[in-house]
Amino acid sequence: MTVTVFPVRLFFAVFLMLLAWPFAFAASLGRSELAVETETWWRRICDIALRVIMRAMWFCGGFHWVTVKGEPAPPSQAPILTLAPHSSYFDAIPITMTMASIVMKTESKNIPVWGTLIKFIRPVFVSRSDQDSRRKTVEEIKRRAHAGGEWPQIMIFPEGTCTNRSCLITFKPGMCSSLC
DSSP states (O other): OHHHHHHHHHHHHHHHHHHHHHHHHHHHTTOOSSSOOOOOHHHHHHHHHHHHHHHHHHHHTTOOOOOOOSOOOOTTTOSEEEOOOOOSGGGHHHHHHHTOEEEEEGGGGGSTTHHHHHHHTOOEEEOTTOHHHHHHHHHHHHHHHTSTTSSOOEEEOTTOSOOOSSSOOOOOHHHHHHTO
């Protein structure tokens, strides 16, 4: 059954990702990575459309229902959400369901289609090879966290990389210092 169902699921998931691209592109036009802008009606429509498309994409991938227990805290109460361990592309489920920002490597924004979808959620980009970039990333996380809920929540995988789920590896020091 996997041989027959997987190609169909993959086709629909890719189709939905391509369908999401124009909405993410339109909503990202003219948007500054560093400034908070007021939510315009057309960006709100794009946000709703992207949430529906991403939910449909996960449905095609086999996640027919994702149960959420409790009420999520608003960004003013919990500006930073920590998730661990980062182990597969399924870790994108909470990101696409909430459209929360994330901290991620700079190279990801140049991936065709995917990069545009990533830019929509206004992530904090970090260059792994540049020490100054790491400092700037911590400062940006702190700035967004202390903005009183103006920015979306930031989801952080404190390990800073993808692992095999057998154990937690050392957390990046910048993640811990950004919480203070």
